[in-house]
Amino acid sequence: MNIYIDENIPYARDFFTDHGNLHLFSGRKVSAEQLIDADVLLVRSITQVNEKLLRLNKNLKFVGTATIGTDHIDQTYLKKRGVAFSSAPGCNKVSVAEYILSSLLVLAEQKQFILNDKSIAIVGAGNTGSAVYQRLNALGMNCKLYDPPLELAGDKRQFCTFKEVLEADIISLHVPKVVGGEFPTVHLFDQQVLSQLSPRQILLNASRGDVIDNQALLTLAEQGLTPILVLDVWENEPQINQQLLPYVTIATPHIAGYSLDGRLRGTEMLYQALCDFLQLKVKHTTSDFVHRAAINRVSISQKVDQPLLKSLIHLIFDVRRDDALFREMIEQVDGFDTMRKTYQERRELSTLTVDSSAEQNTLLQLLGFSTNVQNETKETHEI
Structure with a gap:
């Protein structure tokens, strides 16, 4: 054979x-x-x-x-x-969800906001969108799901309208590429939709590049009229429109699920x-075949807040590494594909066991970490 x-x-x-x-x-x-x-x-x-x-x-x-x-x-x-x-x-729903989480924590630090003060609309509530929802909902964010095909199919979860999507502080796209039919996704975010978004919002795309009209996005970006952008996927990959790059806060070459x-x-x-x-x-x-992660165990002694969570997640995956490499390599011949082919090893949060108090374990597990109840011993000090 x-x-x-x-x-x-x-x-x-x-x-x-x-x-x-x-x-x-x-x-x-x-x-x-x-x-x-x-x-x-x-x-x-x-x-x-x-x-x-x-x-x-x-x-x-x-x-x-x-x-x-x-x-x-x-x-x-x-x-x-x-x-x-x-x-x-x-297969890669966890990886994509962790990409979104890493990106939002970077933006939260840069723009000085707290995640659980924000609303997020997750467009596409299949395997990946659901994985994103689980993690961000665990953090206390106001999460909304938008998925008309699943809603019509009888999915019992609560769904929002597209108008509510456009009103959310953060919009994260997790839909397949669908051409035609009742619910097409190609250019779902076209010039008309994009023009309704404000520079205070955040738009992430880790689904398919064609979901956003990249030319319309560039036209608006040149006028300073786009939201904060996180793009992992692009139209016409690997020959992407590099003019967009200066306007994208986090840019990567289709590696969210990598x-x-x-x-x-x-x-x-x-x-x-x-x-x-x-x-x-x-x-x-x-x-x-898989080997043990290089960093596989840590111990924490305080409540998991946003700065500590960022430190824990970035022990495993800091999206800024991929953003920096991409901006450098995209200038090379076949740079887009070369970075994907030579992508540095990246593990998932489950490969890291966090020793913590029992009350912290539920949150850590929902975020994807492996956990272990830390033995609490009293310290003695001799004077």
Whole structure:
């Protein structure tokens, strides 16, 4: 069996080597000629899997994407050919939620505000939006969810209107790319919507670049009329509009979901799906390959407030590192993709065990940390 795998899917050799002959390829540059004898194709979001890519292949049986999004996959075409398909829903929801949390803590320090004084509208209440909601709600923020498809489908959670979204202090986007239909998301934030936002608001996009009209955003930015911007995704990646960069407070190259743990979770989900498809026994799990985090245990002796929380989270992930690297590397040829390909290892908060009092554990756990009840001993002092 010939298994073709994007070279940036982590630990692919470890998971799939027992299944057949492995062929690694560049997800951005793969061609129809390369895939002519593929039985299995495993990709990421940068590869458009459609008839054009697969026109020369007659053997394909299974396609998988190690991502939560599926807009890069022509599932209708695969179904027509009888090719099985699997994705990795929710694999990087924790990573994206921690990106949002890290970004908001940076902005809170820069702009001198308290998070639980702010309202946030989370646009898209699926796996990722729900993970963001859990963490920010635990901090006492006034969290609102907006997701018309889920609301119409009978989701029992309370949802807000789009008017309420635009009135929130913070807006965080977590929707898939949807073209057409009743609820399209392409240019959901177009010139008309963007012009209703004020410079006092915060707009974060860690979903798909096409959700925001980047040209309209630039036009407003040049007039000083945009909210504070955090952009992880951009239109026309990797050839983004670099004129936007000076107006973006935190800018990164589509790496919000790029924690090692989240990416490994995606690989493992594809491995399990392929084993199921081939009716083979599952032999490996992520724990067989992942190593212990460099910083894995700390002890705190005071109540978790915002400054302490920022210190704890930034022990694991400080988004300012990625922002600085991105601004430096984007000037290079293929800088956008190079940073993604050579992305420095990043772990999730769960890899850090926090020793604290029992009353602090609930909050820390909701934020994603591992916890342990700290032994409280009385100190004695000899004089």
